[in-house]
Amino acid sequence: MPSIPSNKPYRVGRSRTGLGLFATKPIKKGTKIIRYFGPLLDSKKKEEDAIENKYLFELNDRWTIDGSVRKNIARYINHSCKPNAESDVKPRKRKVFIRAIKNIEPGEEINYDYGTDYFKAYLKPIGCKCASCEKKRKKKRAEARAEKARLKAKAERKALKQAEKLAKAEAKDKLKAEAERKSKKLNGHSLNGKHLNGSSRVRGIGKKPASRKRPASAPAPALQA
Template structure:
């Protein structure tokens, strides 16, 4: 594989991976690497709090907790720009669209993870933050309209 088109950097929720140059759509960018664990060992690792387990099929799970596994730094997003495919027990990440330099590379961890680990209302991906900001703006607008109406009523009463 060519030198990595991304670098490790500070993201909103810890470390993340950021494109250092434009990356074309459907380009393979990384592999999720680590020892393969059988079901028994994977369950043990999970019980110990390992959050970097990647289940590749009903028999094998990749333990990606080593820092050398760069793919462990992809953060979750509800609007991801990379996805993965599993080929003969190996996990490869590829881009879903053209990526601009500086853009963070993000991956959808799956709805179970979102619900159980992150918590749906706690997600800090850019889409969720944008939605929250929009909701806050709408609420402010509603409040504002109410205030304006109340003020008009007062004026009518005073007149």
């Protein structure tokens, strides 16, 4: 960790993206917190214009600050899409200061917006990890989980409804079958309660009663002479 005088209102510490700059004392809105400095690069010089790193701070079309030097404590300030500080660029003086745009409490990480070009070149490809973007992603994940749970509950309700409908249909069919079985059983009994098979008939039904034969009359006795 770089050495920082105790009278400074910040320190370098661990952040979600590696190292970051944190307030050690209350910092009021509008306060110049720290200067972003380093060697000045002249774009008119090919060897200087060819230098590339993540700490280049462009002042104008010609001058750029190479903030990669270790003594530049401001290089530890991370990007945020909702920052509590901003870069105060003074092109004529070829200086950049980081100024608070909100009251910053001790323990809070100091951050500022790196700008659209830097964001597109370095942050967007890997996904911005600032607190604001992490909060958005967390919210989206929570919404996705809630939607998944809602769809699951809906599917379960639908399945339960279908199961109940099927159970009712099966119960109805069972009752119908039971009624038909009882009806067939009743139709298969004789009037006297005896069960008959399909080929049997009730005795006497469909037949004429047999005629009774009268007994032959005895011959009359012969008269004696």
